[in-house]
Amino acid sequence: MxxxxxxxxxxxxxxxxxxxxxxxxxxxxxxxxxxxxxxxxxxxxxxxxxxxxxxxxxxxxxxxxxxxxxxxxxxxxxxxxxxxxxxxxxxxxxxxxxxxxxxIYSHESDAGEPIEEPEQRRAFRYDRLKAVQYAERWWNSYNSAYRKFDVDCTNYVSQCLHAGGAPMVGYPDRSRGWWMRNNNWSYSWSVAHALRWFLSGAEKGLRAEEVSRPEQLEPGDVICYDFQGDGRFDHTTIVTAKDQKGMPLVNAHTTNSRMRYWSYEDSTAYTANIKYKFFHIKDDSS
Known part of the structure; x- marks a missing residue:
């Protein structure tokens, strides 16, 4: 430099x-x-x-x-x-x-990962450890098995959730379900606002319970951010640890971050109007 x-x-x-x-x-x-x-x-x-x-x-x-x-x-x-x-x-x-x-980064390969049949019925048990391990492995790099997006935060979190065993549903309708396959993907896979609404309403496969406080989250859970407070969610992170007070620390892409305090008050995107959604991932044992 x-x-x-x-x-x-x-x-x-x-x-x-x-x-x-x-x-x-x-x-x-x-x-x-x-x-x-x-x-x-x-x-x-x-x-x-x-x-x-x-x-x-x-x-x-x-x-x-x-x-x-x-x-x-x-x-x-x-x-x-x-x-x-x-x-x-x-x-x-x-x-x-x-x-x-x-x-700064050049665009990566458009290749998509070979995925099991998205509509396949099977019991889903969320492996939080595997989701967090994936989040740690790829927080500052990009898995070439997946497409990389200019705004990559939700794509990264979706990959983490899938690494934890979350099954894909809805293929090939991009406006339905949560999936990536054959160089195609649902809006919920890659768009923060779409994933926020999917997690709020999904009844099979990847499902979540919205909780009211960040300390209720566990590693492997998801936080959605509306920086402007205008109802349009802009960013997604995954919880990878908790601090001594039980508050989440998160990993993210776009500005690649590891073990960042959940509130994002130190972000250039932060405003006093920021709103959050806290999602606890559920599975068939919940």
């Missing part, structure tokens, strides 16, 4: 560690506030940068953040990969902003 970008990155991390209120990054200020509210502290931050493209005017690069967080006796590592775009002139960073990873 260029020296100027290294210095800008160092400045942002120093603001976060030292509590510098003059930070220009509102997201970092919200992250600091969130740590205080959770009785947590960031013990150490590491950031690794990689320049991917430089056309002489704009520099596109990735930053992989690692936060070592302490909450009482509980230590854990939160990770996030952020796509950024910078404009540098005369050895000064004039602009440095977050961009979607889709603007």
């Amino acid at each position: 260029y020296k100027e970008l290294q210095e800008e990155l160092k400045r942002r991390l120093q603001c976060l560690l030292e509590g510098e209120e003059a930070s220009r990054d509102e997201r970092l200020l919200r992250k600091k506030q969130l740590m205080t509210e959770r009785d947590s502290e960031i013990l150490k931050i590491k950031a690794f940068g990689k320049v991917l493209e430089d056309d002489g005017q704009l520099t596109r690069y990735l930053v992989h953040y690692k936060y070592l967080i302490k909450q009482g006796d509980f230590l854990y590592l939160e990770e996030e990969v952020e796509g950024r775009e910078a404009r540098i002139e005369r050895q000064q960073v004039l602009e440095d902003k977050e961009v979607d990873l889709a603007a």
Whole structure:
């Protein structure tokens, strides 16, 4: 990474560690506030940068953040990969902003995974451990057996649910059920708003119970986010762990994240109007 970008990155991390209120990054200020509210502290931050493209005017690069967080006796590592775009002139960073990873990563294979007959009737027992293991394996990469989407959060969560044994239903009607097959897929497989409504109403196969509080969730459960509070859900995450206070930590794609605090208050997409839906996945033993 260029020296100027290294210095800008160092400045942002120093603001976060030292509590510098003059930070220009509102997201970092919200992250600091969130740590205080959770009785947590960031013990150490590491950031690794990689320049991917430089056309002489704009520099596109990735930053992989690692936060070592302490909450009482509980230590854990939160990770996030952020796509950024910078404009540098005369050895000064004039602009440095977050961009979607889709603007940086090239599109992957369109291949679809060979799937069992989606309408096949069988008992479904959700294996939460396998869902979480899949979420951990692929949080910052892409399984070539599946198509990758520009907005990949719901596709990633759907893959995790399927790894946990959730059966597909509804093929080949894209507006019905939950499935991916033969380079085709239902809206609920890949669109956050569609998965939110599917989980609310499904009566067979992948089903869920909506709960009122995040602490009622378990690893393998799902959170849906309406950042603007306008009734249109924009994002989906999967719970992969819980902190010392029993609150969910989540993995996600689009901005690839691992063990992130569930509320997303440190996200650039966060607004004061945000709304959440909490879904506890059910199976035939429920």
